Amino acid sequence: MIQLKINGTTHELDVDPNMPLLWAIRDVVGLTGTKYGCGLSLCGACTVHIDGQAERSCVTPVSAAQGKAITTIEGLDSKVARAVQSAWEKLDVVQCGYCQSGQIMSAVSMLARNPRPTDDDINTAMSGNICRCATYVRIRAAIKDAARALA
Amino acid sequence: MDKTHLVDRSRREFLKVSAAAGGGLLISLYLPGCERAEKAAAPGAPIVFEPNAFVRIGTDNTVTVIAKHLEMGQGTYTGLATLVAEELDAAWPQVQVEGAPADAGRYSNLFWGPVQGTGGSTAMGNSFEQMRNAGALARQMLVNAAAGKWEVPADAITVRDGIVRHDASKREAGFGELVELAAQQPVPETVFVKEPDEFRLIGTHVPRKDGKEKTNGTAIFTQDVKLPGLLTAVVAHPPRFGATVKSFDAARAGKVKGVVDVVAIPTGVAVLDKDFWSAKQGRDALSVEWDEAKAFKLGSEEIMGEYKRLAAKPGAVARKDGDAEQALVKAARTVEAAYEFPYLAHAAMEPMNCVVKLDAGGCEIWNGEQFQTPDQAAVAAAVGLKPEQVKINMLYAGGSFGRRANPQSDYVLEAASIAKAIQGKAPVKLVWTREDDMRAGYYRPLYYHRLKAGLDQAGNPVAWQHRVVGQSILRGTAFEQAMVKQGVDETSVEGASNMPYAIPNLTVDLHSPEMGVPVQWWRSVGSTHTAFVVETFIDELAAAAGKDPVAFRRALLKDHPRHRGVMELAAEKAGWGKPLSEGRGRGIAVHESFNTYVAQVAEVSVHQDRSFSVDRVVIAVDCGVAVNPDIIRAQMEGGMGFGLSAALTSAITLKDGRVEQSNFHDYTVLRLDQMPSVVEVHIVSSAEPPTGVGEPGVPPIAPAVANALYAATGQRFYQLPLQLKT
Numbered sequence: 001m002i003q004l005k006i007n008g009t010t011h012e013l014d015v016d017p018n019m020p021l022l023w024a025i026r027d028v029v030g031l032t033g034t035k036y037g038c039g040l041s042l043c044g045a046c047t048v049h050i051d052g053q054a055e056r057s058c059v060t061p062v063s064a065a066q067g068k069a070i071t072t073i074e075g076l077d078s079k080v081a082r083a084v085q086s087a088w089e090k091l092d093v094v095q096c097g098y099c100q101s102g103q104i105m106s107a108v109s110m111l112a113r114n115p116r117p118t119d120d121d122i123n124t125a126m127s128g129n130i131c132r133c134a135t136y137v138r139i140r141a142a143i144k145d146a147a148r149a150l151a
Numbered sequence: 152m153d154k155t156h157l158v159d160r161s162r163r164e165f166l167k168v169s170a171a172a173g174g175g176l177l178i179s180l181y182l183p184g185c186e187r188a189e190k191a192a193a194p195g196a197p198i199v200f201e202p203n204a205f206v207r208i209g210t211d212n213t214v215t216v217i218a219k220h221l222e223m224g225q226g227t228y229t230g231l232a233t234l235v236a237e238e239l240d241a242a243w244p245q246v247q248v249e250g251a252p253a254d255a256g257r258y259s260n261l262f263w264g265p266v267q268g269t270g271g272s273t274a275m276g277n278s279f280e281q282m283r284n285a286g287a288l289a290r291q292m293l294v295n296a297a298a299g300k301w302e303v304p305a306d307a308i309t310v311r312d313g314i315v316r317h318d319a320s321k322r323e324a325g326f327g328e329l330v331e332l333a334a335q336q337p338v339p340e341t342v343f344v345k346e347p348d349e350f351r352l353i354g355t356h357v358p359r360k361d362g363k364e365k366t367n368g369t370a371i372f373t374q375d376v377k378l379p380g381l382l383t384a385v386v387a388h389p390p391r392f393g394a395t396v397k398s399f400d401a402a403r404a405g406k407v408k409g410v411v412d413v414v415a416i417p418t419g420v421a422v423l424d425k426d427f428w429s430a431k432q433g434r435d436a437l438s439v440e441w442d443e444a445k446a447f448k449l450g451s452e453e454i455m456g457e458y459k460r461l462a463a464k465p466g467a468v469a470r471k472d473g474d475a476e477q478a479l480v481k482a483a484r485t486v487e488a489a490y491e492f493p494y495l496a497h498a499a500m501e502p503m504n505c506v507v508k509l510d511a512g513g514c515e516i517w518n519g520e521q522f523q524t525p526d527q528a529a530v531a532a533a534v535g536l537k538p539e540q541v542k543i544n545m546l547y548a549g550g551s552f553g554r555r556a557n558p559q560s561d562y563v564l565e566a567a568s569i570a571k572a573i574q575g576k577a578p579v580k581l582v583w584t585r586e587d588d589m590r591a592g593y594y595r596p597l598y599y600h601r602l603k604a605g606l607d608q609a610g611n612p613v614a615w616q617h618r619v620v621g622q623s624i625l626r627g628t629a630f631e632q633a634m635v636k637q638g639v640d641e642t643s644v645e646g647a648s649n650m651p652y653a654i655p656n657l658t659v660d661l662h663s664p665e666m667g668v669p670v671q672w673w674r675s676v677g678s679t680h681t682a683f684v685v686e687t688f689i690d691e692l693a694a695a696a697g698k699d700p701v702a703f704r705r706a707l708l709k710d711h712p713r714h715r716g717v718m719e720l721a722a723e724k725a726g727w728g729k730p731l732s733e734g735r736g737r738g739i740a741v742h743e744s745f746n747t748y749v750a751q752v753a754e755v756s757v758h759q760d761r762s763f764s765v766d767r768v769v770i771a772v773d774c775g776v777a778v779n780p781d782i783i784r785a786q787m788e789g790g791m792g793f794g795l796s797a798a799l800t801s802a803i804t805l806k807d808g809r810v811e812q813s814n815f816h817d818y819t820v821l822r823l824d825q826m827p828s829v830v831e832v833h834i835v836s837s838a839e840p841p842t843g844v845g846e847p848g849v850p851p852i853a854p855a856v857a858n859a860l861y862a863a864t865g866q867r868f869y870q871l872p873l874q875l876k877t
Contacts, residue, residue, distance in 0.1 A: 016408065016429075019426075019428050019429075020428060023426055023427055023428035026375075026427075027383070027425070027426035027427055027428070028426060030377065031368075032368075032371070032374070032375035032377075033367070033368020033369065034368070035372075035374065035500070035501070035549070036374060036427070036502070036582075037500050037501075037502075037585065038585045038814050038815050039584060039585055039814075040585075040814055040815075040816070042814055042815040042816055043500070043585075043815050045500060072368070073367065073368030074367075074368050074369075076367075085366050085367060088362075088366045089358070089362050089363055089366050092358060092359045092362055092781055092782075092785065093362075093366075094224075094359065094361065094362055094365040094366060095224030095225070095226070095785060095789055096223055096224030096499070096500065096501075096547070096548060096549050096550040096551075097224065097361060097364075097365030097366075097370050097547065097549070098372060098499075098500040098501045098549025098550060099500045099549075100365050100366060101368045104366065119828065122823070123823060123824035124824075126823045126824075127822045127823050127824040128822075129823070130500065130815060130820060130822060131500070131823075132498060132499055132500050132550045132552070132793065132796075132820060133224045133550060133789045133792075133793070134788065134789045134790075134791070134792020134793050134795070134796075134821055134826065135785070135788075135789060136792060136821075136822075136823040136826035137788050137792075137826060137830045138785070138788070139823060140823070140826075
């Protein structure tokens with residue numbers, strides 16, 4: 001049995017310890033806000049927070065996430081997260097929306113550590129998250145908007 | 152917008168127009184679903200007012216707009232809702248959107264005939280009147296209901312922000328209070344729609360209807376569907392196009408924990424499990440022997456070689472003005488160029504997937520459904536049902552870029568075939584891995600173009616010969632009859648055969664060789680390659696003539712005011728002509744696709760190591776009436792960024808028939824750090840009927856960047872992705 005603490009709730013899962021966290025979250029626990037995009041840590045759609053750090057759940061075995069605090073898009077509840085999500089809505093960032101959970105998880109993690117990111121900081125923190133709709137201009141603007149709101 | 156414009160594109164059988172005094176436009180209309188309003192509600196059923204197939208109003212004041220088009224990011228749910236809310240005078244927050252079921256009778260794409268589907272940037276254009284009429288009709292019935300209830304004349308009643316009012320008697324009501332009475336009203340034969348100066352929502356910023364749920368993770372995509380007993384299927388596909396299963400050994404797959412079934416289907420072998428990861432483990436453990444007797448075994452290089460040979464001979468004529476051959480002989484000087492384009496994958500963020508439930512009652516599908524009635528018919532035929540027994544639930548699509556409107560219904564049929572193979576014992580969610588998606592084909596075709604042009608003594612172009620070689624997208628599909636004429640597939644030459652520059656002697660011809668690589672439309676279709684060729688070659692001619700690229704185009708666009716309009720606007724906003732520092736360059740491209748006109752000016756920097764960046768892009772767009780200006784801006788930004796992937800980095804290549812790329816490490820796409828830091832969008836004010844914006848932002852960026860790199864370095868570019876010589 002694997003114990004996972006997701007969004008504050010502990011789940012007992014009868015799964016292979018090698019199962020990637022992404023599929024435990026989606027197919028076993030049933031939280032579908034975290035998305036599958038590549039399976040190889042190349043696109044960022046599966047980004048979650050593990051002990052506050054943005055991690056790619058598609059390449060994180062459940063065994064490595066045991067005992068840690070896992071936060072998914074459904075569990076976001078910090079001041080930073082609220083500022084990011086509200087900036088995202090205000091600027092109508094989303095298009096197809098499929099990558100946006102991952103984008104938001106990456107943005108929240110960055111802003112929590114670095115409340116006043118430069119353009120280079122944003123490039124570094126966000127370039128692992130692909131958006132095929134290329135909403136990048138608005139992602140940048142929303143991060144800056146959230147940073148201003150938090151200042 | 153004058154009255155003719157409101158009606159001239161339209162389904163004349165539906166609309167008759169007469170001018171009306173007192174504002175608005177009186178129309179008599181046919182809207183599907185109007186008979187529903189007169190139907191008596193079943194006893195005990197909640198009271199709803201459903202005046203036609205597009206609007207439903209509940210006693211709780213909620214206005215539900217039924218969207219016949221797929222929301223795949225382009226903003227159509229917001230756009231369609233804007234049109235209804237405008238004429239209904241609803242308050243924006245009370246409006247919600249629901250996807251329509253598959254039903255060509257009610258929900259066909261009016262530009263396509265009796266077919267329901269989304270594509271060709273047609274959603275706004277074909278819906279502009281229909282959805283406004285739907286809202287106007289609902290409004291009129293609410294007004295009539297209030298007039299009856301309050302015993303006042305209907306024309307003394309106003310509606311604003313979801314409140315129906317009679318000022319003289321100071322009475323007012325929300326829509327919900329009038330629902331029961333409205334549902335009993337006769338359906339009017341005529342209604343008023345607004346004149347443009349009466350618009351309150353059209354032309355303003357309204358928040359996207361899908362913004363919140365796509366920001367908090369609650370939006371449901373096909374990948375997220377949950378059903379009791381649902382099994383996930385992962386399929387082993389052949390390594391080459393055209394290969395089939397000879398035999399397979401499921402023993403090892405069967406040992407994977409949880410694997411429920413392993414079944415052969417026409418496209419491979421499917422492994423089913425309760426979760427994706429276990430199903431994939433099972434799929435990876437399968438051993439399959441493939442029959443490659445009919446497999447396609449050429450590589451991209453051989454294909455390009457074959458195309459170059461073909462290009463030596465004339466093809467099917469797509470356009471012929473004057474005599475280009477003769478004019479070239481007489482020209483003072485000639486310029487020649489040849490261009491090469493690779494296959495491209497759509498690579499939507501949500502890999503293809505589809506949920507199918509097959510049981511005694513029929514078939515039910517959950518899908519980011521872009522091609523409702525073709526998919527419905529294909530599935531019905533495959534599982535032995537009538538089309539109306541196949542129910543389709545349209546969910547959000549995590550991108551598509553054309554891929555989910557597949558004329559062969561490929562992945563939808565694959566899902567149905569798995570459900571059939573297990574005799575419907577469980578609902579099935581087919582999930583492609585990224586690798587499956589990348590290697591499944593249905594690519595933007597590989598193309599080769601050859602051009603020759605002639606200039607006279609004064610530098611005016613007098614001849615233009617353009618030959619295109621590439622697979623036909625439409626051959627062998629249901630669209631062939633309508634869109635392939637005299638051997639010319641319109642989608643192969645659009646953007647070239649209708650190029651706007653005034654050149655008296657001009658030919659465009661086409662070879663459409665057969666190749667075993669499945670091909671399909673890719674956001675902006677023919678213009679993905681023709682715009683690059685036309686807009687870089689015209690730039691090359693301008694340079695040969697010693698003229699400024701904008702001035703050269705301007706002189707040749709005398710009869711194309713909308714092309715000229717966007718070009719002048721983009722050039723002005725970009726500061727065309729202002730000097731740039733060493734190593735920087737500015738380039739322009741202008742292109743019409745799907746009746747929307749877009750010009751882009753790109754500014755690039757070439758660095759010491761010969762890498763380059765695109766720093767700023769100024770975009771001007773003319774798409775007629777700007778219904779949702781912010782969505783137009785978003786589509787221009789995103790379309791440009793999508794086109795920039797192909798300009799800078801993406802290519803699918805084949806070797807011995809095998810696709811060489813598999814995931815985002817080798818099929819690279821634009822990332823945030825490559826997005827220009829400044830992207831400006833300027834919308835031309837227009838009274839023309841609205842046209843689409845999902846695709847037209849894509850074509851101009853690659854030629855604009857190539858022309859900017861030429862300005863910075865003197866190098867011309869004849870291939871995508873762009874490579875700067877070291």
